[in-house]
Amino acid sequence: xxxxxxxxxxxxxxxxxxxxxxxxxxxxxxxxxxxxxxxxxxxxxxxxxxxxxxxxxxxxxxxxxxxxxxxxxxxxxxxxxxxxxxxxxxxxxxxxxxxxxxxxxxxxxxxxxxxxxxxxxxxxxxxxxxxxxxxxxxxxxxxxxxxxxxxxxxxxxxxxxxxxxxxxxxxxxxxxxxxxxxxxxxxxxxxxxxxxxxxxxxxxxxxxxxxxxxxxxxxxxxxxxxxxxxxxxxxxxxxxxxxxxxxxxxxxxxxxxxxxxxxxxxxxxxxxxxxxxxxxxxxxxxxxxxxxxxxxxxxxxxxxxxxxxxxxxxxxxxxxxxxxxxxxxxxxxxxxxxxxxxxxxxxxxxxxxxxxxxxxxxxxxxxxxxxxxxxxxxxxxxxxxxxxxxxxxxxxxxxxxxxxxxxxxxxxxxxxxxxxxxxxxxxxxxxxxxxxxxxxxxxxxxxxxxxxxxxxxxxxxxxxxxxxxxxxx
Ligand code: FHN
Numbered sequence: 001x002x003x004x005x006x007x008x009x010x011x012x013x014x015x016x017x018x019x020x021x022x023x024x025x026x027x028x029x030x031x032x033x034x035x036x037x038x039x040x041x042x043x044x045x046x047x048x049x050x051x052x053x054x055x056x057x058x059x060x061x062x063x064x065x066x067x068x069x070x071x072x073x074x075x076x077x078x079x080x081x082x083x084x085x086x087x088x089x090x091x092x093x094x095x096x097x098x099x100x101x102x103x104x105x106x107x108x109x110x111x112x113x114x115x116x117x118x119x120x121x122x123x124x125x126x127x128x129x130x131x132x133x134x135x136x137x138x139x140x141x142x143x144x145x146x147x148x149x150x151x152x153x154x155x156x157x158x159x160x161x162x163x164x165x166x167x168x169x170x171x172x173x174x175x176x177x178x179x180x181x182x183x184x185x186x187x188x189x190x191x192x193x194x195x196x197x198x199x200x201x202x203x204x205x206x207x208x209x210x211x212x213x214x215x216x217x218x219x220x221x222x223x224x225x226x227x228x229x230x231x232x233x234x235x236x237x238x239x240x241x242x243x244x245x246x247x248x249x250x251x252x253x254x255x256x257x258x259x260x261x262x263x264x265x266x267x268x269x270x271x272x273x274x275x276x277x278x279x280x281x282x283x284x285x286x287x288x289x290x291x292x293x294x295x296x297x298x299x300x301x302x303x304x305x306x307x308x309x310x311x312x313x314x315x316x317x318x319x320x321x322x323x324x325x326x327x328x329x330x331x332x333x334x335x336x337x338x339x340x341x342x343x344x345x346x347x348x349x350x351x352x353x354x355x356x357x358x359x360x361x362x363x364x365x366x367x368x369x370x371x372x373x374x375x376x377x378x379x380x381x382x383x384x385x386x387x388x389x390x391x392x393x394x395x396x397x398x399x400x401x402x403x404x405x406x407x408x409x410x411x412x413x414x415x416x417x418x419x420x421x422x423x424x425x426x427x428x429x430x431x432x433x434x435x436x437x438x439x440x441x442x443x444x445x446x447x448x449x450x451x452x453x454x455x456x457x458x459x460x461x462x463x464x465x466x467x468x469x470x471x472x473x
Contacts, residue, residue, distance in 0.1 A: 102346025115363025128175025
């Protein structure tokens, strides 16, 4: 009896899987626009950048997570909501925004020194305050004591250092009276029409007034009110790409006709890259991510994007932890966007300077193993990561955990021979030994490393597997 029901259950399951696999695609007007990776020059540049600086800066930087003497541990940029601060009270922080220590050129120099190739900045976060002088709201930088177009200063300064700039834009807007979390009535629907028109105007403004912008990074799009407006998300992507051809848009913007987000109802990625990896990286086994472009964004403390006065609340990642995340991300074909939250005075905290210094020193010697590099196609090993530039025969081994034996085990893909290996810095050779079919050992000199070393592994084709006989089990 049990056997029969089990058999039937299996048959039904097989039938469903078969049906799903062979189901006709759902017809969509506002689904994915193309399949696979974009191959144009702008996208190749975006991809080769690999390392970016995220900047969360807004009015929330002024209270820094503290309101009326009470510290709120949740993310500083959510203080308005955590401390239940009325909109008019919060909005009046605008009259205090005058960052005396701000220096766009110094920010850009720090970023350049860290080795980033792009920067993504909050032009408007959930609070609704705009770091640019918008014609469509008074709630913007021009009406603060600072007055100047701080966004333009930053774009110019970063571009002068050769760093691309992308604009973060929150669709969710706590300031705008027409924002709705859901659409449950005709009035909600009309309000959202007005809100989305306002945002369309602002997006056009950003694309037109800052001609060097390289990408738009949308956020705050998870509510039903946006899921029910897939058409608008599609139109915004098209509009931005029309005004600024080549501009790169993240997957968070998009919802399709049926409200599916990131991926449309047929499972295809919308936007130009997957931007769902937030405060986490795909595990090394999740190799499917190498099939598309993706970016991980990362905080330094556990969950603080905007400036918070008290970082003792959670673990603060060390510079080497963050460097490892950058390398991990590159080794899986992704971009790593590391967040900085400057204070209301326009300066970065000492921990952020330390991170920039540490990673910058490493990048100054080793950026060749990151920028322009990708998934190498070799099996991940416990001691670290592999990266490779295109189809080059050289592979970079970046070592974070030196084994007690001092021996790095390597499994190469079939028909790959390791010819030699040496330290990128200084060129000292590393002993290479072939130990079994497609398996090698690299013996490190018996010393500890102050920073993660990069070992260049030179390979050639050729099949020397014939000398090995598989076990007859
Ligand atoms: O709520 C925001 C958060 O403040 C921050 O901007 C991050 C960055 O990815 N995005 C949202 C949460 O997903």
